[in-house]
Amino acid sequence: MAAIDDQLVKINKQLQSKGYKLTSQREATVRILLEYEQDHLSAEEVFMLVREVYPDIGLATVYRTLELLAEMHIVEKMNFGDGVARYDLRGDDHAHMHHHLICTVCGRLTEIKEDWLGELEERLEREYGFKVSDHRLEFTGTYMHCQRDGCKHGGKAVS
Template structure:
């Protein structure tokens, strides 16, 4: 974690920002819960446990700054809630998500399965693609035994449009 904090400190310095104690506390919470796709409110509640003096507005400003500097991805799974996750420093593209419409779990796919599709879109539309994101909505392995597959159409109504 300390190496990651040091790299972020350098990224901030490059853009003439400092890693303030409030920013560091926010980043540490995100690092500790890296697999959880936390909302700003989730981050705030966890930061407040460790640093009660930090306000919600400070957490929001920190998350927005980290998104603008491409340290974090700001993502929305169709439910109107922005969530944050660290960008993979070594990945060419953002990873993809499996979103369970039953329990709300979000699992990640780290394989880039869209190389050919991306090339086809780029060629056909003469469009230089910088990144892509893909989300699959369905029933996760944890819930699949709890739902009658014959009644899966009822589950589809929970999929955000």
């Protein structure tokens, strides 16, 4: 719980630096994102979880909070090909977003925390004069066990 509280303090500072407050509704929303960080929740899923602790919150408030966090690059709004916007917290440990493997059979999502594109970024800057500020990489395909047996993971996120 201390790690979540530490991250809340950091996010609060980011909001304050742009003139925003960490209201109780925003804090409840951010806390859910932190607690369910591996799950890549949709706005509706965040809303349902926030309502368990903050029953008076409205869906529009959760949407506005998620959009604000996305504008401030605290979270990334992502679509993994299923037509649903999902929200993924940006990590402190890397300059760029982490990458994802997405199984087209079961929907399982695996995060790759390592940044494999450093050499490519250097080459882009050297050869094209283009300085990369961020990147995101998604691999779609099929896990071997899904090809053989059908998948038993049910779309669970894995790191």
